[in-house]
Amino acid sequence: xKECTLLMPLDMHLHLRDGVMLETVAPLTSYTFSGALxxxxxxxxxxxxxxxxxxxxRIMSALGQVEDVEAELMMDDYFEPYxxxxxxxxxxxxxxxxxxxxxxxKLYPAGITTNSDGGVSSFDIEQMRPTLEAMSRLxxxxxxxGESEGxxxxxxxxxxxxxxxxxxxxxxxxxxxEHITTKAAVDMLxxxxxxxxxxxxxxxxxxxxxxxxxxxxxxxFCKPIAKRPEDREALLHVALNAHPKVMFGSDSAPHPQDxxxxxxxxxxxxxxxxxxxxxxxxxxKHDKLDNLQTFISDNAQNIYGICPEFKEVGLIEEDFExxxxxxxxxxxxxxxTIKWSIESVV
Amino acid sequence: xKECTLLMPLDMHLHLRDGVMLETVAPLTSYTFSGALxxxxxxxxxxxxxxxxxxxxRIMSALGQVEDVEAELMMDDYFEPYxxxxxxxxxxxxxxxxxxxxxxxKLYPAGITTNSDGGVSSFDIEQMRPTLEAMSRLxxxxxxxGESEGxxxxxxxxxxxxxxxxxxxxxxxxxxxEHITTKAAVDMLxxxxxxxxxxxxxxxxxxxxxxxxxxxxxxxFCKPIAKRPEDREALLHVALNAHPKVMFGSDSAPHPQDxxxxxxxxxxxxxxxxxxxxxxxxxxKHDKLDNLQTFISDNAQNIYGICPEFKEVGLIEEDFExxxxxxxxxxxxxxxTIKWSIESVV
Numbered sequence: 001x002k003e004c005t006l007l008m009p010l011d012m013h014l015h016l017r018d019g020v021m022l023e024t025v026a027p028l029t030s031y032t033f034s035g036a037l038x039x040x041x042x043x044x045x046x047x048x049x050x051x052x053x054x055x056x057x058r059i060m061s062a063l064g065q066v067e068d069v070e071a072e073l074m075m076d077d078y079f080e081p082y083x084x085x086x087x088x089x090x091x092x093x094x095x096x097x098x099x100x101x102x103x104x105x106k107l108y109p110a111g112i113t114t115n116s117d118g119g120v121s122s123f124d125i126e127q128m129r130p131t132l133e134a135m136s137r138l139x140x141x142x143x144x145x146g147e148s149e150g151x152x153x154x155x156x157x158x159x160x161x162x163x164x165x166x167x168x169x170x171x172x173x174x175x176x177x178e179h180i181t182t183k184a185a186v187d188m189l190x191x192x193x194x195x196x197x198x199x200x201x202x203x204x205x206x207x208x209x210x211x212x213x214x215x216x217x218x219x220x221f222c223k224p225i226a227k228r229p230e231d232r233e234a235l236l237h238v239a240l241n242a243h244p245k246v247m248f249g250s251d252s253a254p255h256p257q258d259x260x261x262x263x264x265x266x267x268x269x270x271x272x273x274x275x276x277x278x279x280x281x282x283x284x285k286h287d288k289l290d291n292l293q294t295f296i297s298d299n300a301q302n303i304y305g306i307c308p309e310f311k312e313v314g315l316i317e318e319d320f321e322x323x324x325x326x327x328x329x330x331x332x333x334x335x336x337t338i339k340w341s342i343e344s345v346v
Numbered sequence: 347x348k349e350c351t352l353l354m355p356l357d358m359h360l361h362l363r364d365g366v367m368l369e370t371v372a373p374l375t376s377y378t379f380s381g382a383l384x385x386x387x388x389x390x391x392x393x394x395x396x397x398x399x400x401x402x403x404r405i406m407s408a409l410g411q412v413e414d415v416e417a418e419l420m421m422d423d424y425f426e427p428y429x430x431x432x433x434x435x436x437x438x439x440x441x442x443x444x445x446x447x448x449x450x451x452k453l454y455p456a457g458i459t460t461n462s463d464g465g466v467s468s469f470d471i472e473q474m475r476p477t478l479e480a481m482s483r484l485x486x487x488x489x490x491x492g493e494s495e496g497x498x499x500x501x502x503x504x505x506x507x508x509x510x511x512x513x514x515x516x517x518x519x520x521x522x523x524e525h526i527t528t529k530a531a532v533d534m535l536x537x538x539x540x541x542x543x544x545x546x547x548x549x550x551x552x553x554x555x556x557x558x559x560x561x562x563x564x565x566x567f568c569k570p571i572a573k574r575p576e577d578r579e580a581l582l583h584v585a586l587n588a589h590p591k592v593m594f595g596s597d598s599a600p601h602p603q604d605x606x607x608x609x610x611x612x613x614x615x616x617x618x619x620x621x622x623x624x625x626x627x628x629x630x631k632h633d634k635l636d637n638l639q640t641f642i643s644d645n646a647q648n649i650y651g652i653c654p655e656f657k658e659v660g661l662i663e664e665d666f667e668x669x670x671x672x673x674x675x676x677x678x679x680x681x682x683t684i685k686w687s688i689e690s691v692v
Contacts, residue, residue: 151553151554151555151559151574151575152554152555152558152559153499153554153574207497208497208498208499209497209498211558212498212557212558212567212571213497213498214610215610215611215612215613216562216564216567216610216611216613217609217610217611218562218564218609218611219609221558221562225558228497228499229497261607261608261609262607263563263564263565263607263676263680264560264561264562264563265561265562265563265564266561267561267562330609334609
């Protein structure tokens with residue numbers, strides 16, 4: 001029976017929400033991941049130091065963790081929430097003051113996805129320059145939800161010109177193209193040295209066909225929407241080969257079942273509790289299991305310069321039946337059988 | 347206040363279903379339409395004369411109509427269900443026997459949409475030749491759900507080669523490209539004299555953006571799926587200008603609310619009760635109200651050679667609030683306000 005050991009898995013794009021939802025979903029990630037980059041699009045979004053610190057405390061509390069160095073070292077399953085700030089045009093002093101509390105700043109075009117209304121409404125480089133230059137100097141990466149306001153299938157490709165603008169104007173700024181879904185974005189990786197990307201689980205697996213080609217599947221509806229087969233192929237190619245500029249970011253985004261199976265269905269795929277199992281299945285299917293460690297952790301450590309707590313996750317080729325629900329959230333592949341299971345977490 | 351009078355409106359592509367659903371939806375069409383082409387994709391599909399006759403009787407009964415020529419003439423709101431047969435490779439004798447009971451034969455690629463499993467699984471022209479030649483001779487039009495098994499956004503465009511094959515091999519067969527959604531299909535109209543098309547209400551109004559660009563909207567999910575803005579523009583162009591080879595066919599396809607707002611959402615937009623009002627609003631907005639009569643009835647009469655019962659529908663520019671439900675079916679634009687209302691039906 002095949003086995004796979006993953007060290008310090010990292011999810012570099014995660015939505016933990018707040019309140020009851022946070023308590024439901026946070027332990028499902030912390031069980032198998034050493035850490036995750038936590039998205040700041042709460043209501044209201046995280047735009048100041050006090051809010052970031054308070055949210056981190058709520059996450060720690062949901063996990064039964066305390067912020068105490070000694071206690072931390074005692075825990076053998078410590079999980080690090082790498083915090084992010086919601087992008088606005090901040091001044092250098094503000095950034096200097098907050099830099100120790102955050103791992104990155106996340107930029108949303110205004111209104112482009114869940115809770116993004118306070119985002120950037122025009123990409124005026126000169127207006128953004130002071131913030132982005134300070135971020136470059138302080139080595140704070142910029143994570144970007146890269147979609148235009150255009151036709152849904154074109155939004156990411158249309159955003160490439162903005163990535164070009166950002167990457168060339170701020171060559172010392174690390175820019176992460178979040179949850180990329182297109183060949184156009186993959187092609188950008190080799191064009192600018194300071195462009196990186198996260199790739200979700202679902203965009204490696206589905207196309208628009210899976211969302212709307214048969215019955216419409218609300219639990220596979222997300223933003224950016226899944227694209228064409230040739231786009232998925234391009235994503236698979238760089239993920240399976242562990243291209244050094246791509247890392248895993250689940251974009252796992254829980255919504256209560258009644259917000260998904262309803263008249264207007266919220267965007268987001270909840271994949272956190274199945275991510276490692278399905279990634280093993282996928283990489284194994286393509287005979288690339290040896291590359292999964294790099295995709296799931298090493299690249300992120302290099303790109304972000306982070307040193308996660310030790311965690312060793314053993315997976316085994318053994319059937320895992322995905323639960324129909326976690327709390328009131330329906331996961332991706334609910335009720336389906338995955339060929340790989342978590343065997344041990346140390 | 348603007349007014350519009352429509353004579354003998356026809357819906358040349360309609361799903362009435364069966365049982366309780368038939369009783370719910372049939373009167374909503376018969377109220378304002380003189381007649382409609384009734385789709386045969388029941389479970390099981392209509393594949394013999396007895397089934398067609400029995401289904402027509404159930405429709406008549408749901409409308410409180412009786413099949414009696416004198417009684418018919420007494421009714422001032424008689425509605426004609428133009429019946430169709432589910433395409434299979436029928437022999438000439440079968441077709442001669444059934445021809446008086448049907449207005450057209452509807453071809454579905456196998457498995458392409460709701461209740462289409464018994465459809466055509468390979469387009470082998472020589473296998474189909476006896477049937478299609480008999481249909482040509484008997485002047486029975488062939489209505490086609492034209493989609494390949496490819497990627498959802500490409501399915502209709504990929505089917506154009508099949509239309510070419512059918513149109514050129516059977517030049518005397520009237521072929522109706524049903525519910526067209528792409529510029530590719532519009533362009534075909536002028537390439538083959540025997541190709542015609544129906545266009546739905548929703549494909550004149552929405553693109554994939556409306557289905558999945560914001561929140562995902564199950565009540566706008568249909569097959570073929572709504573396409574790109576340039577496709578909608580091409581459809582609008584021929585509809586608003588009442589191109590002589592296009593006619594209105596709503597493809598109004600009711601599903602119970604719980605089959606739409608669920609984990610797997612069934613395909614179909616229920617537009618029958620709002621169709622004339624929204625068409626008036628749309629044609630008026632584009633200053634093309636004078637062309638609506640041709641699109642809604644005259645072209646269909648010419649193409650099919652049918653003479654519907656007299657019906658005069660008066661519409662007026664006055665707010666109409668779309669009900670949230672008709673029975674347990676949520677209509678398109680539920681709860682929204684349309685600028686035109688039905689004023690009178692004579």
